[in-house]
Amino acid sequence: MEKNRSSFPMLASVSIHLLVISIVGLVLYWLTSLREGLALSSSIPMKIFNLHPLLMVLGFFIFSGEAMIAYKAIPAQRQTIKLIHLMFHLIALASGIFGVYAVFKFHDEVKGAHMYTLHSWIGMATIVLFGFQLIFGSITFLFPGAAPATRARFAPWHVFAGVLIFFLAIVTAETGLTEKFLFQKLKHGQEALLVNFIGLLILVFGISVIGTAVFPIRRK
DSSP: HHHHHHHHHHHHHHHHHHHHHHHHHHHHHHIIIIOOOOOOSSSHHHHHHHHHIIIEEEEHHHHHHHHHHHHHHHSSHHHHHHHHHHHHHHHHHHHHHHHHHHHHHHHHHHTTTTSSHHHHHHHHHHHHHHHHHHHHHHHHHTSOOOHHHHHHHHHHHHHHHHHHHHHHHHHHHHHHHHHHHHHTTSSSSHHHHHHHHHHHHHHHHOOOHHHHHOOOOOOO
């Protein structure tokens, strides 16, 4: 039994990263082959919009998930893992902010309204909460770092808030894909199947990350 437990982190890590590779590959194929492509500035506004799902899924969602499993998946000193955890979260936040900028720029290009769907409300709340969580976590655990007793009291709440925010990121991704599915009037065909399959993989990835982060794993 102990051998199985000690081998589980490696099996979980490999499985989760296979999901990451699958999601990355399918999203890139979708946006570059079945959609208009990607561009920060273009006469085709949808190229600008396509940066939004790319950055939110591959940047914000994937990197925040990687940050959450860093303590279980990376065999390194705790202080090193803290820095890796922070780095992944910083990449995720930067990607999220840039992704929001891309969709606002798209709406400006097409003279569309901002923040009028449930997806946009949940998404903006997620980004804001993520930023506060990153600031408070960095101050408490790294720079300058609170007293050990304070860190011990704050740690469970930090984990709980992280899991809650990541759950909101899952909801945001799924509602965004559903919104895209409906706006593009997809029903059948390759793109419809691809979008649905990406949604399923995101859900499985999210559940796997939360399970890995929440449940204790013994190491030898």
